[in-house]
Amino acid sequence: MTDTPPPSPAAPATPATARVVVTYCTQCRWLLRAAWYAQELLTTFHREVAEVALRPATGGVFTVEVVDGGTATTVWDRATGGGFPEITALKRSVRDLVAPDKPLGHSDHR
Amino acid sequence: MTDTPPPSPAAPATPATARVVVTYCTQCRWLLRAAWYAQELLTTFHREVAEVALRPATGGVFTVEVVDGGTATTVWDRATGGGFPEITALKRSVRDLVAPDKPLGHSDHR
Numbered sequence: 001m002t003d004t005p006p007p008s009p010a011a012p013a014t015p016a017t018a019r020v021v022v023t024y025c026t027q028c029r030w031l032l033r034a035a036w037y038a039q040e041l042l043t044t045f046h047r048e049v050a051e052v053a054l055r056p057a058t059g060g061v062f063t064v065e066v067v068d069g070g071t072a073t074t075v076w077d078r079a080t081g082g083g084f085p086e087i088t089a090l091k092r093s094v095r096d097l098v099a100p101d102k103p104l105g106h107s108d109h110r
Numbered sequence: 111m112t113d114t115p116p117p118s119p120a121a122p123a124t125p126a127t128a129r130v131v132v133t134y135c136t137q138c139r140w141l142l143r144a145a146w147y148a149q150e151l152l153t154t155f156h157r158e159v160a161e162v163a164l165r166p167a168t169g170g171v172f173t174v175e176v177v178d179g180g181t182a183t184t185v186w187d188r189a190t191g192g193g194f195p196e197i198t199a200l201k202r203s204v205r206d207l208v209a210p211d212k213p214l215g216h217s218d219h220r
Binding site: 019021026031032035038039042043046047049050051052053054055056 | 141145148149153156160161163
């Protein structure tokens, strides 16, 4: 990937407002896992979310929240869901909040 | 890494407040690069920053900012710095803002 001069800025779409927050346990060394989820979500929703934040925490926590307009919705919580989200299911949960009309191709086929 | 039961939560240190924001151009496909910087910064500063956010943008942008207490400090801007930051230099810049007393080992030897 050579560093070609930057393309001209795309026509400004209405800026996305939703923010996804992945909170992960550093003691359990879940940074790599959290960063993977973040990159998957940004690959799919780079037009629909303003950002994906990675928040270090402790005590075995792993949550994914969607924050938009002051409302925070937990779309995954290890404490209740047990283990970690299946990526296409997680994408459907995020899509249903940030871009309900957005088809996800394979991720939409259960 | 088996999923052992979560360790008991560590004694609550004063919560970090600083936030690092990596804004990257999606047209230039710099998500991987941005996510790498985020993981490096979280590996080093997981006690000193509240979060590292990845913000998709367009038009060739690549910036790294430290936001703390309402103040945003740009520690890298491709438009002025040209190209991308050398990781140990970036860590020194972030350290100088979020944890000035924190030694960085090898990263401190220019």
